[in-house]
Amino acid sequence: MNTFDRYLFKQFILAFILSTTLLLGLFLIIDFFAKLKAFLEVSPAGGGIGFIFQYYLVRLPVYWVEIMPVITLVAAMLVIIRFMRTNEFIPLLSAGVSMFRLIRPIILGGVFLALIMFATSELIIPPLEPIISRTEKILRFEGYQRYLLSHDKDNNSFVIERYDYTSKMMTNLRMMKFAPAGTSVIAADYALWQDPPKTESLVTKPRGWYLYKGAEYFYPAPVGQLPRKTYDPLPEGYRLETSLTAEDLEKSEKSLAYYRLRELTSLIRKSPHQPHLYLQLYNKFAFPLSALVLLILGIPFLFMSELNLASASVAKGIGICLVVTIAFFSLRFLGESLGMKGTLPAWLAAGGPLFLFALIALLLFRNIKT
16 A cells, blocks of 8 residues: 555545444434333333443444444545545546546455454354343343243243343242152242352352242142142242253344354254245355445445535435445345245345446446546
8 A cells, every 4th residue: 555545544444433433323322212211111120321331232233233334335425525625536536547546445444344344243243142132121021021931951840920130030930840759849939040250259159049938849649549739848048959040031032143154054054945044144244245335336426527526515425325325225125035035046135236236336437537
């Protein structure tokens, strides 16, 4: 890179940071007010400022990746309009420098950001899925969920009248244990989950559920007679012997969007005839590339002399970015819909819009008048 390339690349990165701050901030504000009623309805223990901060903090990488293509295009627009207004491109264009060579630092910046998008979706977002799932459940169920049915690894059945996600407390618990000798039921008014920190040197209580106001009822198997119930009260703070954890109660079905590449390929090997799995796999690569394709597609529109952007406002440039973005993602949505049904091959459904708009961008570059 020469001096101008480094200067242009630096300005593009600064514009990208500015665009990220503005667009991501606007996105968060709109989302917050859309969910404000739900935040207020969550119990005070889980709906305070701390919960709201955690809710959005773990989702920042997800939101950032989702709007990254738009951010990249807006950043390029801000840089190009600024340079055209100040006539900084004219000396180089007059010296015979091609338009493609002129904006090469911006394209390299787009490649760099596409790689960051892929790394974020592969390395940062998947580990956040359990926290995202838990906070989503807290918000959806206003901090608690009623009438849960679950099982542990020993096939013991759990009936829970209420589970509080914020305090990790089960209310009116019934655990049924089945054995050849008979059935036993452990009942408790409530059970609290104890999860000591891993760095704690002195752990007074091991990890598990601790019952309060509980008892165990035995129903021995009948031998030619009616079953006889026996009753055994449990001490306060009795530790329940089960493999069921708070994480088991709080987890939900994992979305394919949070799967890593190796997890997707493993699912495909198990279910090779599911088109949506192949589509998700190809989208792992196609979506980061969409930021680069939008960038390449938007630049020719910004450079067209007919638009007279040297005297145009930023609002006009944003309008161009909006039209390009809507056209691209409309076609991408159509391709994904056909790919999910198996009407289109998964590679074509995910990559078709990229190839088409990249071809349009190359044709537009050839028609730019400098």
